[in-house]
Amino acid sequence: MEDGTFKSVTHTDVCATASCEIRDLLDRLADKWSLLIIEMLGEGARRFSELHREIDQISQRMLTLTLRHLERDGLVLRTVHPVVPPRVDYELTSLGESLLSAVFPLVTWTREHRHEVAAARGTYDTRRAPGEHSRV
Amino acid sequence: MEDGTFKSVTHTDVCATASCEIRDLLDRLADKWSLLIIEMLGEGARRFSELHREIDQISQRMLTLTLRHLERDGLVLRTVHPVVPPRVDYELTSLGESLLSAVFPLVTWTREHRHEVAAARGTYDTRRAPGEHSRV
DNA sequence: CGGCATCCTAAGGGATACTG
DNA sequence: CAGTATCCCTTAGGATGCCG
Numbered sequence: 001m002e003d004g005t006f007k008s009v010t011h012t013d014v015c016a017t018a019s020c021e022i023r024d025l026l027d028r029l030a031d032k033w034s035l036l037i038i039e040m041l042g043e044g045a046r047r048f049s050e051l052h053r054e055i056d057q058i059s060q061r062m063l064t065l066t067l068r069h070l071e072r073d074g075l076v077l078r079t080v081h082p083v084v085p086p087r088v089d090y091e092l093t094s095l096g097e098s099l100l101s102a103v104f105p106l107v108t109w110t111r112e113h114r115h116e117v118a119a120a121r122g123t124y125d126t127r128r129a130p131g132e133h134s135r136v
Numbered sequence: 137m138e139d140g141t142f143k144s145v146t147h148t149d150v151c152a153t154a155s156c157e158i159r160d161l162l163d164r165l166a167d168k169w170s171l172l173i174i175e176m177l178g179e180g181a182r183r184f185s186e187l188h189r190e191i192d193q194i195s196q197r198m199l200t201l202t203l204r205h206l207e208r209d210g211l212v213l214r215t216v217h218p219v220v221p222p223r224v225d226y227e228l229t230s231l232g233e234s235l236l237s238a239v240f241p242l243v244t245w246t247r248e249h250r251h252e253v254a255a256a257r258g259t260y261d262t263r264r265a266p267g268e269h270s271r272v
Numbered sequence: 273c274g275g276c277a278t279c280c281t282a283a284g285g286g287a288t289a290c291t292g
Numbered sequence: 293c294a295g296t297a298t299c300c301c302t303t304a305g306g307a308t309g310c311c312g
Contacts, residue, residue: 032304075256102245108238196294198284
């Protein structure tokens with residue numbers, strides 16, 4: 001149930017409020033890697049190099065940046081072990097885990113409706129492509 | 137055409153798969169306006185100018201682009217009324233509505249944990265700011 | 273190993289002007 | 293009204309190299 005909370009406000013307020021929340025949300029998750037890292041850590045703690053290996057398309061710069069960002073937001077816990085060579089572990093905080101749960105429905109949605117979206121795209125594209133030489 | 141041909145799933149592909157789904161998801165929602173528009177349309181159909189007024193921070197360029205994108209993905213239905221002056225209505229498709237439901241938990245999460253995140257940020261920032269003149 | 277610092281490009285997106 | 297087209301600037305983020 002979506003319950004009343006969401007719409008218990010006036011029209012413009014819905015906009016302003018929603019806008020704020022959504023910006024908040026996006027600022028936290030909408031970059032290229034945050035969600036992916038959160039999902040990986042959802043399976044258990046990992047050290048830096050493990051993450052880097054598992055997501056080998058990511059640059060170490062981005063891995064570092066994203067982890068810092070997540071750490072700053074209290075979603076990820078960073079543990080530095082004072083050994084040589086250095087070892088750093090990352091894991092989800094409980095806050096991070098709660099976020100992960102909130103993300104699940106969305107990932108599920110994506111998986112379940114991927115084909116519908118692809119189909120819609122196909123329809124859209126072919127319906128306006130045929131006449132004209134569609135732009136690249 | 138694009139589906140099925142995708143991949144054979146192996147261990148690294150667990151990552152690749154998640155990565156793929158998440159990239160998919162983000163490509164659809166992670167821009168500055170899509171989610172917001174979806175939420176607005178979740179309350180009911182709107183015409184172009186109404187959306188523009190309600191989200192008045194958006195440029196008409198971005199409004200158009202975003203709506204086209206959503207339409208292409210089958211999330212939004214665009215109806216042109218052949219009148220002068222022109223009138224165009226936008227509404228969520230059932231696919232769009234299903235997405236909206238999947239988004240709700242996340243919006244709720246954001247609202248409920250906003251303060252925790254802010255607090256974590258504060259802690260993080262003050263814990264490394266005091267010694268050094270923090271960079272811009 | 274884990275991470276900064278630097279450089280550089282591609283894309284996102286705002287402002288403005290024009291059109292059917 | 294509901295767009296399109298252009299220009300322009302800011303940002304994300306990849307590649308590379310150095311350091312404790």
